[in-house]
Every structure is written in C-alpha cells, then in structure tokens.
Amino acid sequence: MRPILELDGLTKTYASGLQALKPTTLAIREGEIFALLGPNGAGKTTLIGLICGLLRPSGGVVRVAGLDIVEDYRRARSLIGLVPQELATEMFETPFAAMNFSRGLFGRPPDHALVERLLRELSLWDKRKDRIQTLSGGMKRRVMIAKALAHEPRLLFLDEPTAGVDVELRRDMWALVRRLRDTGVTVILTTHYIEEAEEMADRIGVIDKGRLILVEDKATLMRKLGSKQLTVQLQERLEAVPEALARWRLTLKDDGHALEYRFDTQAEENGIPALLRQLHELGIGLKDLATEQSSLEDIFVSLTRKAA
Amino acid sequence: MSATNLNWRAIAAIYRFEMARFFRTAGQSLATPVITTSLYFVVFGAAIGGRMGEIDGVGYGAFIVPGLIMLSVLTESLNNAAFGIYFPRWTGTSYELLSAPVSPFEIVSGYVGAAATKSVILGLVILATASLFVPIQILHPLWMIGFLALTALSFCLFGFITGIWAQSWEQLQVIPMLVITPLTFLGGAFYSIDMLPGVWKTVALFNPIVYLVSGFRWAFYGNADVAVGISLAATLGFLVACLGVVWWIFRTGYRLKP
Numbered sequence: 001m002r003p004i005l006e007l008d009g010l011t012k013t014y015a016s017g018l019q020a021l022k023p024t025t026l027a028i029r030e031g032e033i034f035a036l037l038g039p040n041g042a043g044k045t046t047l048i049g050l051i052c053g054l055l056r057p058s059g060g061v062v063r064v065a066g067l068d069i070v071e072d073y074r075r076a077r078s079l080i081g082l083v084p085q086e087l088a089t090e091m092f093e094t095p096f097a098a099m100n101f102s103r104g105l106f107g108r109p110p111d112h113a114l115v116e117r118l119l120r121e122l123s124l125w126d127k128r129k130d131r132i133q134t135l136s137g138g139m140k141r142r143v144m145i146a147k148a149l150a151h152e153p154r155l156l157f158l159d160e161p162t163a164g165v166d167v168e169l170r171r172d173m174w175a176l177v178r179r180l181r182d183t184g185v186t187v188i189l190t191t192h193y194i195e196e197a198e199e200m201a202d203r204i205g206v207i208d209k210g211r212l213i214l215v216e217d218k219a220t221l222m223r224k225l226g227s228k229q230l231t232v233q234l235q236e237r238l239e240a241v242p243e244a245l246a247r248w249r250l251t252l253k254d255d256g257h258a259l260e261y262r263f264d265t266q267a268e269e270n271g272i273p274a275l276l277r278q279l280h281e282l283g284i285g286l287k288d289l290a291t292e293q294s295s296l297e298d299i300f301v302s303l304t305r306k307a308a
Numbered sequence: 309m310s311a312t313n314l315n316w317r318a319i320a321a322i323y324r325f326e327m328a329r330f331f332r333t334a335g336q337s338l339a340t341p342v343i344t345t346s347l348y349f350v351v352f353g354a355a356i357g358g359r360m361g362e363i364d365g366v367g368y369g370a371f372i373v374p375g376l377i378m379l380s381v382l383t384e385s386l387n388n389a390a391f392g393i394y395f396p397r398w399t400g401t402s403y404e405l406l407s408a409p410v411s412p413f414e415i416v417s418g419y420v421g422a423a424a425t426k427s428v429i430l431g432l433v434i435l436a437t438a439s440l441f442v443p444i445q446i447l448h449p450l451w452m453i454g455f456l457a458l459t460a461l462s463f464c465l466f467g468f469i470t471g472i473w474a475q476s477w478e479q480l481q482v483i484p485m486l487v488i489t490p491l492t493f494l495g496g497a498f499y500s501i502d503m504l505p506g507v508w509k510t511v512a513l514f515n516p517i518v519y520l521v522s523g524f525r526w527a528f529y530g531n532a533d534v535a536v537g538i539s540l541a542a543t544l545g546f547l548v549a550c551l552g553v554v555w556w557i558f559r560t561g562y563r564l565k566p
Binding site for chain 2: 014015052053054055056073074075076077078080082084086087088089090091092093097100101102103104105106107108109147
C-alpha cells in the first residue's frame with residue numbers, strides 16, 4: 001500500500017544559513033500514529049511546516065497520498081489538517097463560525113451536521129456561540145483541533161497537542177487521537193512528553209539537530225534499545241560488591257542493602273540465573289527481587305546523547 | 309488558472325469572514341467617517357465655505373465632497389486591507405491560510421474584495437451624508453462608481469502590501485499617517501490645484517492623489533485639474549504596480565513563508 005506521506009530528501013536551510021532540517025527521507029503508513037520526538041529546536045516544527053506549506057523547502061520532495069505538495073498543492077493540502085503548537089484562534093469569532101471558515105478555506109461545502117458532531121465530540125457544543133477569547137486554554141486547543149478536522153483530512157498533524165494542558169484533558173486528547181485513528185485518519189504528532197508517544201504511537205521517529213536519527217516501530221524500539229534492570233534487595237548490608245560478582249558489573253544501592261544489575265533484553269543469556277547461583281554460593285541472602293524495563297524516555301535520552 | 313479551477317468557497321469564506329467583522333462593528337465603522345464628514349462640512353462648508361467663492365462654477369461646500377469621499381475611501385481602504393491581513397499574522401492564525409488549498413489570487417481576492425466592498429459602502433454613506441448638507445450633482449455616475457471602485461481596489465491592494473510588510477501595530481500606521489493623509493490633504497481634496505502658485509502646481513502634479521481626486525471630481529461636476537484620461541491611466545497604473553508587488557510577495561514568500 002502506498003504511504004500516505006513520503007518525504008524524499010526534504011531539507012530546509014534558512015536565509016541565515018541555519019540548516020534546520022538535514023535531507024530527510026521518510027514514509028508514513030496510512031492509519032498509523034507516528035510520534036516525532038526531539039528536544040527543543042530539533043527541527044520537529046520545521047518538518048511539519050515544510051509538509052503543510054508554512055515554509056519553503058530548500059530541497060527535496062513531499063508527496064501526500066502520491067500528490068506532490070508543490071505541483072498538486074490543492075489536492076495534497078486538502079488531505080492535510082494541522083494543529084500548530086501555538087494557541088492561535090480567531091479570538092473574536094465563535095467556535096461554530098471559526099469551523100465553518102476553516103471548512104470553506106479548504107473548499108468544502110457547509111456541513112452543519114459534521115460541525116455539530118465534531119463540536120460535541122470535543123465537548124465544545126455548549127460553547128459554540130461563545131467568543132473564542134472567552135474560552136479556557138484547553139478549550140481553545142480543542143477549537144484548533146476541531147478546525148483542523150472540519151474539512152475531514154486524511155492526515156492530521158498535531159504539533160505538541162498537549163503542551164500546557166491538564167492531565168485530564170491530555171487523556172481526553174489521547175482518546176480522541178485513538179478514535180481518529182480508528183476512523184482511518186493518520187496522525188503525526190510531535191511531543192516533548194515521552195509518555196505521550198509511549199502511550200499512543202505505533203511508530204516513533206527521533207529527530208535531533210535537524211537530523212532524523214531513527215524511525216522504528218515503538219515495540220521494536222523498546223525491545224531493541226531497551227535495557228532491563230534487576231534490583232536485588234539483600235538480607236544483610238554489604239560494604240562493597242564482592243570480587244566474585246565483578247563480571248555482572250553490579251552497583252551497590254540503598255546504602256549497601258541492594259544490588260542493581262542492568263542487562264540487555266536482546267542478549268541470548270541475560271546472566272540472571274548465574275548471578276543468583278553465585279549469590280547463593282557466596283551466602284548472600286536475598287529479601288526481594290524486582291525487574292524494571294527502561295522507558296522510552298531513557299531510550300530517547302540515550303539516542304540524543306549519542307547523536308551529540 | 310480558469311474560473312472553474314478556482315477555490316470559490318475559500319474566496320467566499322475569507323470574504324464573508326471579513327465582512328462579518330465589518331458588520332459586527334458597523335456602528336464604529338460607519339459612525340466615525342459620518343461624524344468626521346459632518347464636521348468637515350460644519351467647518352469647511354459653513355464656517356469657511358460661506359466666505360469662499362465658487363470654484364469652477366461649483367459652490368465650495370459641494371466642491372469638496374469628492375475630495376472628502378476620496379480622503380475617507382483612501383484611508384479606510386488602506387486601513388481595512390492592512391488590518392485584514394495583518395491581524396491573522398499577528399494572532400498566528402495565518403497558518404491556516406498558508407496550509408489551505410488556496411492560491412495567492414484567491415487569498416487576495418477574499419481580503420482585498422472585502423476591504424474594497426467596505427470602502428465603497430463607506431464612500432456611498434459619506435456621499436449620502438454630504439447630500440444632506442449641500443446640493444450635489446453627479447454628471448457621470450458610472451465614471452463616479454468606476455473611479456470609486458478602482459481607487460478602493462488599488463488602495464486595498466496597497467493596504468494588503470503594508471499589512472504584509474508591517475511587523476508591528478506601529479508600522480501598520482506609518483503609511484496611512486505619514487504618507488497617505490498628508491498626500492491626500494495636499495492632493496486637491498479641499499482646493500483646485502489651479503489655485504496653487506506656479507511652482508507648487510508643478511510639484512502637486514507629482515502627487516498621485518491629485519489624479520484620483522481630479523478624476524473623481526470630474527465624474528461629479530465635469531471639471532478636472534488634469535485630463536480625465538490621465539487620471540484614469542494614473543489610477544490603473546497604481547493598480548498594476550500594486551498587483552506586481554503582491555505577485556512578488558507571494559512568489560518570494562516575503563514575510564509570509566520563510
């Protein structure tokens with residue numbers, strides 16, 4: 001199946017000489033949720049801006065559903081919805097009017113039933129006649145999402161969708177994104193919140209200093225790059241890690257009451273049985289054992305450090 | 309680009325959106341120029357005009373009507389169109405305009421079309437107000453409408469350009485306050501340039517507003533400081549120049565698309 005979005009050597013260098021995006025090639029599958037992770041200034045918003053027509057590419061090609069965004073910009077753009085990072089709304093208008101305006105801009109005929117459905121889904125129906133300036137920040141964010149969905153896009157960009165919103169609203173947004181995916185909409189989101197990507201994404205891209213470092217299925221990424229950690233709670237305090245345990249490179253924790261062992265989830269043998277045997281032979285009594293998988297955040301930090 | 313390829317719904321959406329803003333603030337939009345015009349008539353028509361003789365066979369009160377209309381139409385065209393495009397840039401909502409399947413022609417048609425409509429409405433309201441104070445005749449009504457529409461259109465394009473150029477509210481006011489208003493006052497709105505001494509008459513001919521006011525006044529009374537053909541050519545020339553700048557803005561993405 002043809003990707004919904006294809007980038008081929010897309011690059012952006014500003015007039016100042018800053019190369020905000022190095023040549024980037026990427027394919028996004030229809031119906032997936034793709035999370036783009038990266039620190040501030042990594043190039044996430046530049047990438048989105050180039051695809052959506054807010055910036056002029058310095059090189060490369062972007063195709064949406066096979067349509068070149070320059071040569072066939074009308075058809076290509078009509079498939080894209082964008083919710084930018086900054087809260088930017090028509091503050092003196094009502095959500096209802098703002099959505100109708102958006103729909104008209106994208107060349108779609110009025111559809112009050114659709115507008116009503118979206119407003120209800122986003123819990124904005126009661127506020128449809130209120131001026132947007134009177135709404136809370138979270139509601140304004142939802143108005144922006146409603147506007148982006150007003151023309152029924154197949155590809156939705158959410159640039160930091162939950163920045164500055166409370167936990168409850170964040171959960172609502174996640175639920176909304178999943179519902180959109182269920183209706184066939186492809187969602188590309190950028191986020192600082194690793195848990196957001198971990199919670200929602202099917203695939204993850206990591207971008208740093210304008211370079212797309214990695215693109216991987218979330219599960220594969222966690223499996224490939226994730227490490228696990230075994231913590232052994234000891235019955236008695238140890239002064240130091242015994243010489244006989246050196247090969248496991250253990251760390252003494254909890255003021256000598258625990259041993260920490262990090263192991264690779266991909267390794268054929270993780271060394272745990274041998275470690276436990278050795279502890280037994282040394283007469284070191286165990287009180288408890290716990291394992292913990294490294295989070296996407298750990299992986300992200302490790303990747304961006306490597307890139308630096 | 310053919311008419312069937314145009315995104316008419318986008319043009320209509322922008323146009324309706326802008327007109328809705330005008331009608332939402334219709335009181336302010338129309339009351340201010342009506343009150344200002346009335347004051348001009350009190351001062352220039354009654355207080356000063358009574359002491360002035362006729363100019364080219366037209367009473368002074370009636371003589372200044374075309375100039376007063378032009379004064380308001382020029383400044384309002386400039387302000388409306390500049391505000392129309394500057395406001396979404398300032399609030400950040402221009403992202404939607406840039407990411408929508410809309411061509412530069414459609415964007416300009418929507419914004420400039422709405423701003424020009426407002427200016428023409430305003431011009432007609434001022435004309436109606438003026439007719440309450442002085443008897444007005446319009447010898448060439450079609451030309452009058454034509455000059456009004458052309459002037460509104462070309463200055464709305466100019467306003468659109470300033471709205472894109474401006475990077476602050478202060479800059480947005482620079483052109484109307486420091487350029488257009490003085491040029492309008494020196495452009496024969498309140499006098500015939502024939503009344504100026506020799507050198508100043510020549511200098512005045514470098515003021516583009518002279519041609520607009522002169523052509524517009526000719527449509528009313530059949531008298532003009534410069535030949536009507538030259539006025540029309542100057543207005544069209546200004547229109548074409550503005551279209552050229554707008555074309556360049558969209559071609560280069562100047563201050564819209566880095």
